[in-house]
Amino acid sequence: MDGSTRLIESGEDVLLYMNERKSWIVKVEPEKKFHSHKGIVDLGELVGKPYGYEVKTTLGATLKAMPADYLDHLERIARRTQVIYPKDMAYIALMGNVRSGSIVLECGTGSGALTSYLAGLVRPNGKVITYEIREEFQANARKNLERLGLMDSIEMKLKDITGGIDEKSLDAVVLDMATPWLVIGTVYDALRTGGRVVSFSPTINQIEKTVDEMQKTGFVSIKTVELIMRTYKVKVNETRPDMIMVGHTGYIVSARKC
Template sequence: MGIVKETDTVVLYDSEKDKKYFLNLSLAKGKFNTDKGEINIQDLIGKKYGSVIETHKGFKYVILPCTLYDFIMYKLNRLTQIIYPKDSAYIALRLNVKPGDLVVESGIGSGAMTAVFAHIVGDSGKVVSYERREEFIKNALSNLRKLGLDHRVKVKHRDIAEGFDETEADAVFLDVREPWLYIDKAYKALKTGNMLGILVPTVNQVIEVLKKIEKFPFIDVEVSEILLRKYKTVPERLRPEDRMPAHTAYLIFARKLPGIVEV
């Protein structure tokens, strides 16, 4: 069982109300106020996850670790639309991202997909993120610091129209408005035999990407859309939830073959 560190983001769980409070200890000062009383921040540090802490009124909360899913869905500060876990998990698997890898991406957005890549590559790997907008960089790095993942990410404040510096990336991922304009640059950055991933929200964009990909030696081209339907967790009345998030994005993948291309 892990120990709470002063840099952790923790979950305080109220079992009576089935309610969670999220608290980043590196930013919190003094006391944390809940509807059931105050908790001294210092009293959390050093406790075991799964243990109980009481407010000054005697109410109890269970201390739980904040998962990456929790943080992305409930605590990530968003300046942009994010890539949701239902898509990001498949993206990471489809790109075959693993510990020690070099992943090149553009753009960083609010850092949700960057966090997933950084979580997987580990301390021996690196995520290089290209982003034009400084406000996105500052916000994404702030989110990554709260997760303790910022040291695995190198951000380059640059337009990818200038190209990527990397030439042997284990995976390349594009989440930009007109990705077809940068297929040539992604091809050059990617290691032969490895995967390129692209995310776009509209069919028109998918068509433009496919037209451009045809001009390069790529194989295993795939276009997919992931739909997630959750169920109400009541054994006596098991059924889908009333609302289902529909379309979020189209995902495009392709594997690089060797070749010299003039486009």
């Protein structure tokens, strides 16, 4: 059965879509009501209906029920820290050669945005071990990752990575932390030969120190990039780049243990 005919089951996360600016993820259950400024929806009405079903709120707004997917959840992740942008996530994962079955160490967990993307890639037999130094950030990230149903592929550790890495023979290490240069030697020891490290930093000063350490440690294939993404307004005879863009996120260094 395809997405347009699959029936909505009790307990599923459903996206109630009104327009590009307004949509909500709700867990559908009988007897449950969803309240918003657009009125109330009886969620029980959705159980057993096909995806694509249109439900009316008590104030007359029409909401279309779609299966909530990973991107819907990622956009709504509860942020207690800066999170990695989607454009950077995809490149970080590629340069870390993160694939199904990979064993990956990540530091820090932050809000768990990057953790969630990596966990989706390593499933079903791989694992993401993620270190975070601050308990309140870890607790928030845990809630985000539980909501996404990814905890089977994640091990969370409350741990300062500068105190050492417990794991050995890792396929990849991914760093998004303020002082990555302090752990490059430790990361080298924890990787398997041929394993990869990828580090994200918002400033070029951090990158200089990190690359310097990588060179001294013996990493090879050291590459630094910045990804700039421009979005477009597309309309016949009026297509042009959007006026406002995200000007800067950060730089990404990748390298390999030889």
